[in-house]
Amino acid sequence: MKLLIAVIQDKDTSELQDAFIKNNIRATKLSTTGGFLKSGNTTYMIGIDDEKVQKTLDIIKNISRTRKKYMTPPVNLDGGANEGSYPVKIQVGGATVMILPMDAFHQF
Amino acid sequence: MKLLIAVIQDKDTSELQDAFIKNNIRATKLSTTGGFLKSGNTTYMIGIDDEKVQKTLDIIKNISRTRKKYMTPPVNLDGGANEGSYPVKIQVGGATVMILPMDAFHQF
Amino acid sequence: MKLLIAVIQDKDTSELQDAFIKNNIRATKLSTTGGFLKSGNTTYMIGIDDEKVQKTLDIIKNISRTRKKYMTPPVNLDGGANEGSYPVKIQVGGATVMILPMDAFHQF
Numbered sequence: 001m002k003l004l005i006a007v008i009q010d011k012d013t014s015e016l017q018d019a020f021i022k023n024n025i026r027a028t029k030l031s032t033t034g035g036f037l038k039s040g041n042t043t044y045m046i047g048i049d050d051e052k053v054q055k056t057l058d059i060i061k062n063i064s065r066t067r068k069k070y071m072t073p074p075v076n077l078d079g080g081a082n083e084g085s086y087p088v089k090i091q092v093g094g095a096t097v098m099i100l101p102m103d104a105f106h107q108f
Numbered sequence: 109m110k111l112l113i114a115v116i117q118d119k120d121t122s123e124l125q126d127a128f129i130k131n132n133i134r135a136t137k138l139s140t141t142g143g144f145l146k147s148g149n150t151t152y153m154i155g156i157d158d159e160k161v162q163k164t165l166d167i168i169k170n171i172s173r174t175r176k177k178y179m180t181p182p183v184n185l186d187g188g189a190n191e192g193s194y195p196v197k198i199q200v201g202g203a204t205v206m207i208l209p210m211d212a213f214h215q216f
Numbered sequence: 217m218k219l220l221i222a223v224i225q226d227k228d229t230s231e232l233q234d235a236f237i238k239n240n241i242r243a244t245k246l247s248t249t250g251g252f253l254k255s256g257n258t259t260y261m262i263g264i265d266d267e268k269v270q271k272t273l274d275i276i277k278n279i280s281r282t283r284k285k286y287m288t289p290p291v292n293l294d295g296g297a298n299e300g301s302y303p304v305k306i307q308v309g310g311a312t313v314m315i316l317p318m319d320a321f322h323q324f
């Protein structure tokens with residue numbers, strides 16, 4: 001078995017959580033803080049069989065990788081003509097995953 | 109030395125904590141969340157000498173293993189005859205423990 | 217790469233955080249609790265290249281090692297002559313660092 005430690009953005013957690021349950025990936029969630037941006041993020045600890053490591057990485061990658069999204073900035077509150085409000089491309093998501101060797105796994 | 113990561117039920121923490129102190133087992137506690145039930149649980153990180161690993165596992169097993177307990181359901185609030193309130197057997201506790209190799213341990 | 221798990225006192229975090237950023241040491245912060253004193257402390261998870269491990273240990277040691285500090289106890293609230301308020305030496309800080317082997321590091 002291996003221990004996967006995956007640090008992801010808060011907004012990707014519910015989709016990732018559902019994918020874990022669907023694929024019978026057991027996990028424990030921690031609320032954490034980014035060292036640089038000092039904003040909240042989420043860390044999963046996942047004890048997983050060696051042969052399921054790649055599949056787990058693929059799930060994390062598909063759901064929480066860094067990606068571009070179009071977002072329309074909030075409407076100009078002055079009520080003026082909405083000229084500033086075209087959709088802009090912003091970067092969201094991102095996942096950092098560390099894979100650690102595990103000597104033993106027990107459940108009591 | 110090894111790093112033990114033990115995920116246990118919140119209600120077993122105070123008894124487990126006392127047993128750690130009595131047996132000079134040093135630990136750091138994290139508040140965590142179960143991936144499946146999404147309810148709060150507790151994770152201990154325990155840096156421990158190789159020859160104390162088995163003893164630590166025995167303590168965790170004795171105090172926080174899954175076990176059956178008799179509980180009397182809350183009394184029927186309508187005040188009717190208490191027929192529904194015989195003790196029932198429910199399952200409590202449970203511990204998941206992952207043992208990781210450790211390259212070095214420092215205290216400054 | 218290695219995973220460093222460093223448990224430090226809360227009051228050393230902002231200085232340590234700044235030193236990590238200055239030295240491009242990437243980290244994730246967890247709010248934790250001491251097993252013995254049951255008071256809040258801080259744990260950093262740091263995925264770091266093998267050749268930067270020593271430098272990271274030196275930074276943690278310099279900023280958060282156990283040290284003596286002179287502190288003047290709060291003034292005697294009865295307003296009496298301030299005879300009790302000479303500076304006394306107290307112990308602060310302290311860092312516990314565990315270094316774990318890492319099989320792989322991914323960023324998506």
Ligand SMILES: Nc1ncnc2c1ncn2[C@@H]1O[C@@H]2COP(=O)(O)O[C@H]3[C@@H](O)[C@H](n4cnc5c(N)ncnc54)O[C@@H]3COP(=O)(O)O[C@H]2[C@H]1O
Binds near residue numbers: 033036039237241
């Ligand atoms: N080696 C490692 N060990 C432990 N945890 C790690 C790690 N690498 C990343 N993380 C965790 O993953 C979060 C996202 O990292 P990412 O590299 O995608 O995104 C980073 C990166 O693009 C940038 N960044 C971080 N440190 C930087 C630095 N010293 N200089 C420039 N940019 C930095 O800021 C973003 C947010 O960083 P933040 O620290 O708030 O949040 C980080 C941190 O919580």
Ligand SMILES: Nc1ncnc2c1ncn2[C@@H]1O[C@@H]2COP(=O)(O)O[C@H]3[C@@H](O)[C@H](n4cnc5c(N)ncnc54)O[C@@H]3COP(=O)(O)O[C@H]2[C@H]1O
Binds near residue numbers: 020021115146
């Ligand atoms: N996909 C699934 N399908 C059906 N039943 C499922 C399931 N995932 C979990 N369960 C059941 O629900 C209980 C609570 O899981 P939870 O993820 O909330 O809370 C878990 C989780 O926080 C942690 N845990 C268990 N296995 C883990 C692993 N391999 N890696 C990381 N954390 C684990 O220990 C807690 C207790 O686990 P335990 O096995 O005693 O008890 C589990 C298990 O009996």
Ligand SMILES: Nc1ncnc2c1ncn2[C@@H]1O[C@@H]2COP(=O)(O)O[C@H]3[C@@H](O)[C@H](n4cnc5c(N)ncnc54)O[C@@H]3COP(=O)(O)O[C@H]2[C@H]1O
Binds near residue numbers: 156
């Ligand atoms: N059974 C015991 N008998 C007598 N004195 C005891 C004791 N357990 C702890 N102490 C003392 O109390 C201080 C605070 O421990 P605490 O467990 O609250 O807070 C600890 C704990 O959160 C963590 N820690 C230390 N050793 C650890 C280990 N082997 N594994 C995991 N976490 C550890 O680092 C914090 C500071 O540890 P540090 O050694 O500098 O300082 C410790 C130590 O001087």
